[in-house]
Amino acid sequence: MTSKLVLNAVGGDLEETITLVGEAEISAGAGEVVVNVEAAPINGADPLFAMGWFGVYPEVPADMGAEGVGRVVEVGPGVDPALVGRRVVMLPTFRFGTWATRTVVPVSNVVPVxxxxxxxxxxxxxxxxxxxxxxLHEYVDLQPGDWxxxxxxxxxxxxxxxxLARRAGVRTLAVVRREEVIDEVRRLGADVVLVDGDDLAERMATTLDGARLRxxxxxxxxxxxxxxxxxxxxxxxxxxxxxxVTGQAPVIPLPDLIYRGISLRSVYxxxxxxxxxxxQLEQMYGExxxxxxxxxxxxxxxxxxxxEEHVDALRHAQQTERNGKVLFVPAQAA
Ligand SMILES: NC(=O)c1ccc[n+]([C@@H]2O[C@H](COP(=O)([O-])OP(=O)(O)OC[C@H]3O[C@@H](n4cnc5c(N)ncnc54)[C@H](OP(=O)(O)O)[C@@H]3O)[C@@H](O)[C@H]2O)c1
Structure with missing residues (x-):
């Protein structure tokens, strides 16, 4: 029997719309693998998906969980049998779920690790x-010493x-919203850590001492x-x-947009x-x-x-000022 978390209705309270269900044995179709899930995180995108506010709209009942790691236990027709037994990560498509004990995944969405x-x-x-x-790689051609x-x-x-920036010799000016996390961000290797505030622009200018952010x-x-x-x-x-995180769209002030030519782009x-x-996937995930x-x-x-404790897990994941990620793991490992 497979257990999995399923979204039954789009919108509303996640504690009510997401339920744990059991499913009779699953198997891999052509081009698919069955993965025994070892761990799967709750990301910010998951509640957005459940609310219908994400780039992929749920077709309910929708299996929840976008990414995770596990071991391939079965391959379908057309898939290399050597994958059986391999540990793989599952890439996010929001069309199969990872908050499960077992899941069926297209082989193009798994990467051996x-x-x-x-x-x-x-x-x-x-x-x-x-x-x-x-x-770091797709927007601006960064050179060692850049900020x-x-x-x-x-x-x-x-x-x-x-x-990753530090390894490339790129310097980081890191902004947080609370003082308690400054040391942690410094330990990550940030060159400068500042707490947001009304005088942030002046403090950044003083710190950068004539340098500018690329x-x-x-x-x-x-x-x-x-x-x-x-x-x-x-x-x-x-x-x-x-x-x-505020649900608002970022805006470049008009003088910066027009007179200084600052452009606004995005990543998805x-x-x-x-x-x-x-x-590209092999190169990036390998590194x-x-x-x-x-x-x-x-x-x-x-x-x-x-x-089984998904209500507590989802509540925990949605707390702000939380130190780290919340993950689902098999019952014996939690
Ligand atoms: N575009 C994409 O493809 C893509 C990919 C991955 C992630 N993301 C997004 O990136 C964000 C970070 O993801 P994550 O997994 O790294 O999250 P995370 O570890 O849970 O961290 C959440 C961050 O948001 C801050 N925050 C929460 N509410 C805030 C508010 N109202 N004002 C200012 N800061 C606030 C938190 O600060 P405190 O610790 O002070 O609460 C924390 O720094 C999420 O919104 C996620 O959806 C987007």
Missing amino acids: PEEADPLQLAMLAVNPATAYVL VGLNLANSAVAHYLIP VLYEGTGDPAQVARLVTAVEDGGTVVAFSS IVGWLRSASPK LAGLITEGVIGAEVAATYPL
Whole structure:
């Protein structure tokens, strides 16, 4: 018997719309594999998906969970049998679920990963490390010594972006919203950590001492914070929106947009992965999985829960000022 978390209605209270169901044995069709799930995180996108506010609209009943790690236990027709027994990460499509004991996945959406790495860290490989990687590589051609800025600097995305930037010799100006997390962000390798506030523009100018940000990675959507941060971006520079924790759309102030030529772009990792070539995926995930195995990058884990405790897990994941990610793991491992 397979257990899985299913969304029964779009919108409303997740504690009521998401339920645990049992399913008779599942099997792999052509081009598919069956994966025994070892761990799967709750990301910000999951509640958005359940509310119908995400880039993929749920067809209810919809299996929940976008990414995770597990072991292939069966392959369908047309799939290399050598995959059986391999540990794989599952890439987010929002068309199959990972909050399950077992799941059926198209083989194009699994990537083999090293055995030695911590499964909890591997479970979080597909989304946030890839987002950080794409933010650093796909928008501005960054050189050692360049400065980049980011907010949400204690988020999981930042836990990958800051060390990846440091490895490339790129300097980071990291903005958080509370003092308690400053030391943690410094330990990640950020060159400067500042707490947001009305005088942020002045403090950034003093700290940068004439230097400017080549690119700003923006996750609040808050037009007032964006206006403060944009003052540090170079003329002709770029703002890349990766999230909107306020639910607002980021706005570039008119003088910065017109007179200084600042452009606003965005990233959507599900769309990027959909159009990436197998070679690009292999290259990116190979590099990221290696860094996770070496312990160079990784996110904090706040807690793990079995599927049966999904109400507590979802509540925990939606708390702000939480230290790390919440993941589902098999009952015996929670
Ligand atoms: N565009 C994409 O393809 C893509 C891919 C991956 C992630 N994302 C998005 O990126 C964001 C970060 O994801 P994650 O998994 O790294 O999240 P996470 O680890 O849960 O971190 C959430 C971050 O948001 C901050 N935050 C929450 N509410 C806030 C508010 N009202 N004002 C300012 N900051 C606030 C938190 O600060 P505190 O600790 O102070 O609460 C924390 O830094 C999420 O919104 C996620 O959906 C987007």
